Amino acid sequence: MDRCLAADTIKNIDTEVTLLGWVDTIRSHGKIAFIDLRDRSGLVQCVDTSGKISAGNEDVIKITGLVKKRPEKMINLKIPSGTVEVSIKSFEILTKSKELPFAIDCDGYDINEEIRMKYRYLDIRRLRITRNLKIRSQVTTFIRNFLTKRDFAEIETPMLTKTTPEGARDFIVPSRLQKGKFYALPQSPQQYKQLLMVAGIERYFQIVRCFRDEDPRADRAYGEFTQLDLEMSFVNQEDIMRLTEEMFTKLVAEIFPEKHILISPWPRLSHKEVMEKYKTDKPDLRKNKTDKNELAFSWTIDFPLFTEQSKEDFYHGSGKAKFAPSHHMFAAPHPDDIPLLSSDPMKVRGLQHDLVLNGYEVGGGSMRIHEKELQEKIFDLIGFTDKQKMQFEHILTAFTFGVPPHGGIAPGIDRFLMAALGEPSVREVMAFPTSSSGQTAVMDAPSNVTEEQLKELEIKIVSAK
């Protein structure tokens, strides 16, 4: 279809154009009516003098008309096409809209979130959400180009994989072909990316969905989230931190030019130091916390490799040991501290690095263990049973075939965007987020399945509500 976007009208003065979009507003003044047509590029004012046009807000319309310069005093500097208007020659309503359940010409924070999520496809029409989603797309495009230019390959890893005691609760998926058995959705591609290092890929990344059946928080959506998963061989911690810093610095300059990074190079603070000084491992180093354009990145390093196991800890009761990994069980200990693993494990430092932005942990990573015996020692220290160790047999086997030293990081895309955009919740930067009770936006899930589905999988609901 030959079509002119609203924003392109200014390039088509004295030309007849066809516009397609939504009625943003319509104002009638007797015989003259003004329609603001909205499309993906923005708004343009269209003028009808026939007195015959009748339309409602959010109707989808087609307008053919002549683009004219506006008289000086009618110029509207608030919209990019504010120097022109379109004199309507023909007008057609393609589809009608019922009255919307809420206003979309506002930021929407005050509207009940349940209603916003039920009609999320209307909520997205609001400028703020459309903008957030488009910026999200720009951010992931930037990251992909930055990394592929540096010889990284994006490699997709499986979503149907194996349940392993990795630190959070798995979502499980019953198998039809092997009845009584289950897949698990990945908590992260941690093991696959380490296997890709064994495979000689050397520089891997993936912008990937991860799944954890854990309670949601403002900075963590229920169920699924997206992370930039990144792993490199033949590097040290310095290389990983330097690459990450360069990437986000260039990203901010290109996509958020109005924002400034407060301190460069980013401060690197030891875990001990931040806990003493800020009582948190993710300090908010902004000078002015109300300045939406201030970005304070920092690194927290020198974490203890272990924390003490508590009853809340995932590994509690899995053995007699009292140590839980402070990040995860694949993080490498500081080489100087290896002897302490036997004598005083709580004193062992890990080669871990947390990326902090404005008080949020937006990424974590580490150098990984690449020695079979050392990995087995860590499994023992966190109290794995022989059965639990067996669940990781594939990675211990992989380590016997020439494994390169490797490490990486995994910044959270949702959380970075939330922090960078100053949004109060990750749900504001996701297209169709779930609610805190696990309810999906728009579609009414989770939902009942049919008896046939359960029968085919040979599972049964024990006590459905």
Added chain:
Amino acid sequence: MDRCLAADTIKNIDTEVTLLGWVDTIRSHGKIAFIDLRDRSGLVQCVDTSGKISAGNEDVIKITGLVKKRPEKMINLKIPSGTVEVSIKSFEILTKSKELPFAIDCDGYDINEEIRMKYRYLDIRRLRITRNLKIRSQVTTFIRNFLTKRDFAEIETPMLTKTTPEGARDFIVPSRLQKGKFYALPQSPQQYKQLLMVAGIERYFQIVRCFRDEDPRADRAYGEFTQLDLEMSFVNQEDIMRLTEEMFTKLVAEIFPEKHILISPWPRLSHKEVMEKYKTDKPDLRKNKTDKNELAFSWTIDFPLFTEQSKEDFYHGSGKAKFAPSHHMFAAPHPDDIPLLSSDPMKVRGLQHDLVLNGYEVGGGSMRIHEKELQEKIFDLIGFTDKQKMQFEHILTAFTFGVPPHGGIAPGIDRFLMAALGEPSVREVMAFPTSSSGQTAVMDAPSNVTEEQLKELEIKIVSAK
């Protein structure tokens, strides 16, 4: 770490460099030994004259040495660094490798696939698979840049969503927060992308994982596959086909310069025509089917909107109707044929387009229905019960709020790569594919879960093997 890649040695003649990688081969001739070091950039020959070096294939090594030009008659034109060699000054084994379970210096087609998949991280080291995965990364990068430059936004849609009778068998995921209920993994983001059109996004794409619990074939992996999901508003079928054709034509020119597209513009063949002439709706139009560099794209169009329901059909028994959608239930009928929906539905043509490459269906799409009443009529014709219709209530509701005309296409990434690379199976272009019995590569899944996991979800295995 300061490191020189194998391929970069030719830029560092008479310079001392440090190389990191794997022992590809080692050949000892008395006091002189030749080690081919392999890293992500390729191979370089390193020479030891100390007589002290001992290493095994696939050990991970660090070599420091002087890059020297090779004498004319020693030049090896088979490798990019074949004009130089590295005279070893220091040599270190970083990690040892056991003997590999299979050879990796061959294409690997003759090796038992089960073993290849068990040690997939070693199988990937084989040049062919590494290359396939890197080309895959280039292809998705190209597509993303092509589309974002044309004003498309990549928007992520949920993986935990609702089970709906869409045409294939769902994978379902028990909900812990709402016991007795289930999420489904998406068969495709079909409904979400249509909702994004209602949301005014206008140009959406996503390279996205899709899930179908269906029997695998050579051109379809079990369980999960990746598609380029693409949807546009205010377009017609011509716009969609033209954009797709431009994208793949430029992609082939950039990423597969050795290949040529046989016929341009791509032939558009009606369903009737291809079925009569080729007895298939995905004809292989290559002139020379043994020429690996010949790519014959074509479109199959003018599909009948319905096929007759059979017992194998997903919708069989869901009502008294005898019609099944030939693509899916959201495909729009040809506007001229609307009256036939009441009088003779089997004669209705759909606005559908299948993308065919070398005899494979590498993509399908259509203009969509965007009228509530018409969508309801289709639901009736395929025999949906009121309960089944209710499962789609959200999309019918969305259509009442100003829906733009829209359509799209969804080329399969795995299948396109398989066809373009001339591979015999999609598993050759995936990093960690599942076997036909649903067994995952490397990790032993599906697997047993603990009693605690089942108890927490309030489900029970009825008759495990």
